[in-house]
Amino acid sequence: xxxxxxxxxxxxxxxxxxxxxxxxxxxxxxxxxxxxxxxxxxxxxxxxxxxxxxxxxxxxxxxxxxxxxxxxxxxxxxxxxxxxxxxxxxxxxxxxxxxxxxxxxxxxxxxxxxxxxxxxxxxxxxxxxxxxxxxxxxxxxxxxxxxxxxxxxxxxxxxxxxxxxxxxxxxxxxxxxxxxxxxxxxxxxxxxxxxxxxxxxxxxxxxxxxxxxxxxxxxxxxxxxxxxxxxxxxxxxxxxxxxxxxxxxxxxxxxxxxxxxxxxxxxxxxxxxxxxxxxxxxxxxxxxxxxxxx
Numbered sequence: 001x002x003x004x005x006x007x008x009x010x011x012x013x014x015x016x017x018x019x020x021x022x023x024x025x026x027x028x029x030x031x032x033x034x035x036x037x038x039x040x041x042x043x044x045x046x047x048x049x050x051x052x053x054x055x056x057x058x059x060x061x062x063x064x065x066x067x068x069x070x071x072x073x074x075x076x077x078x079x080x081x082x083x084x085x086x087x088x089x090x091x092x093x094x095x096x097x098x099x100x101x102x103x104x105x106x107x108x109x110x111x112x113x114x115x116x117x118x119x120x121x122x123x124x125x126x127x128x129x130x131x132x133x134x135x136x137x138x139x140x141x142x143x144x145x146x147x148x149x150x151x152x153x154x155x156x157x158x159x160x161x162x163x164x165x166x167x168x169x170x171x172x173x174x175x176x177x178x179x180x181x182x183x184x185x186x187x188x189x190x191x192x193x194x195x196x197x198x199x200x201x202x203x204x205x206x207x208x209x210x211x212x213x214x215x216x217x218x219x220x221x222x223x224x225x226x227x228x229x230x231x232x233x234x235x236x237x238x239x240x241x242x243x244x245x246x247x248x249x250x251x252x253x254x255x256x257x258x259x260x261x262x263x264x265x266x267x268x269x270x271x272x273x274x275x276x277x278x279x280x281x282x283x284x285x286x287x288x289x290x291x292x293x294x
Contacts, residue, residue, distance in 0.1 A: 001025045001045070002024060002026050002027070002068070003026075003027040003029055003047070003060055003067045003068070003100070004016045004019075004026060004027070004028055004029060004067075004068045005029045005067070005071075006068070006070040006106075007028040008030065008035055009070070010178035010181075010182070011070060011181045011185065012068060013182065014178065014179055014182020014183065014185075014186070015068055015182040015185040015186040015189070016044065017042075018182065018186040019189065020042055020043060024190075025045070027044065027045040027046070027047050027060065027064070028044045028046050028047070029047050029049055029057075029060045030048055031048070031049070031050055032048075033046075033048050036048070047059065047060035051071060051072070051090060052086055052090050053090060054093040055094075057090055057095075057098075058093070058094040058097045059098075061095060061098035061100050062098045064098070064101070065100070065189075066100060066101055066102045066103070066104060066188075066189040066190075067095070067100045067102075067103050067104070068104050068105070069091060069104070069130070070106035071084060071088075073119065073247075074122075075238075075242070075247045076242075076244060077244060077246065078245075079246060080119070080122065080244075080246055080247050080250060081121065085125060096133070099135070100135065101136075102137070102138070102189070102193075103133065103135065103136070103137040104137075104138045104188040104189050105126060105130055105140070106123075106140055106185070107123040107126060107142070107198070108120045108142055109143050109144070109174065109202075109263060109264065109265055110263035110264065110265075111123035111124050111126075111139070112124070112141075113262070116253065116257050117257050117262070118250040118252065118253030118255070118256075119247075119254045120257070123141075127139050127198070130196075136192075136193050136194055136196070136197075138188045138193070138196075138197040138199060139196075139197070139198045140181060140184055140188070140199050141198060141199065141200045142176050142181050143174035143176040143200075143201065143202040143265075144173055144174065144176070144258070145177075145178055146175045146207075146277070146279050146282035147178050147283075149283060150283065150286045153216065153220075153283065153286050153287060153290065154290055156220065156224045157216075157220050160224055160225060161227045162209065162212060162216060162226045162227065164226050164227065164228055165229055165237075165255040165258075165259075166208065166255070166259065167231070167259050168228075168259075169208060169209045169210050169226045169227075170208045171208050171258075171259065172207060172208045172211070173206055174202035174203070174206050174265065175203050175205075175279065176201055176203040176275050177281075179275075179277055180201065180275025180276060181201060181275075183275070184199065184275070198266075198270050199270070199272075199273050200266065200267065200271065200273070201273045202265070202273075202274060203277055203278070203279070204274055204275065204276065204277075204278060205278065205279070207279050208226075209226040209228070211279070219283070220287060231255075231256065231259075234251065234252035234256070235248040235249050235251070235252040236248070238251045238252065
């Protein structure tokens, strides 16, 4: 049995579906019982547990060959780091009692850095917590998600502008598709190893905001230019999206970390894996889902 946290998101969904396609038993761990119907129809078990609930998590983790762990971004939290650490305490407690055979978890580029990474600091804390366990663990340090641009596609089609937190606009950074992250997560759950692994995962190419605009120009059939969001507007921009002030400030610090070259892969003595998905393929389906009149 493989227990998957985050089956309603991009990464967990891919991992769970790949395991089910191999006729392997999957337990989808959900907060909302209403969302369990989809997974039951696919043949998966469903367990309901909040990530703060150590007892619920323990029950969800019992009798498993492996668990995929990811924690939410907590954009609605007034104290994301404190709330996240409470989740980690519950997760570690549950894992120690349930004794699964292995843990695979989602981390991030830059998670080896304790400071100056904003939202990625949560991934640093995750790595530190899960590496205290006496069972095999594997952390996937994923590059910038290609899918981060999905929310900008409709605006780019309407206005011809791709608003970018990446600045300079020609700054090229590693990016990866969530599909490739899910594939690696599933592969790791089926593997065997000892100790604690860290795998740094990027796609086949690095991209800049200008590269993304170029791809969108081709796929949308109209000129699209990248336009940098001023750094002093980062936090306010995220607050306009509905993030709390604290979460917005953490996102602003994260973007500053990327832009000044602070948030990078550690590389030295770390496993390196390259995904297959190109940017144009990662965003192509979203382009075609746009209403024809937009």
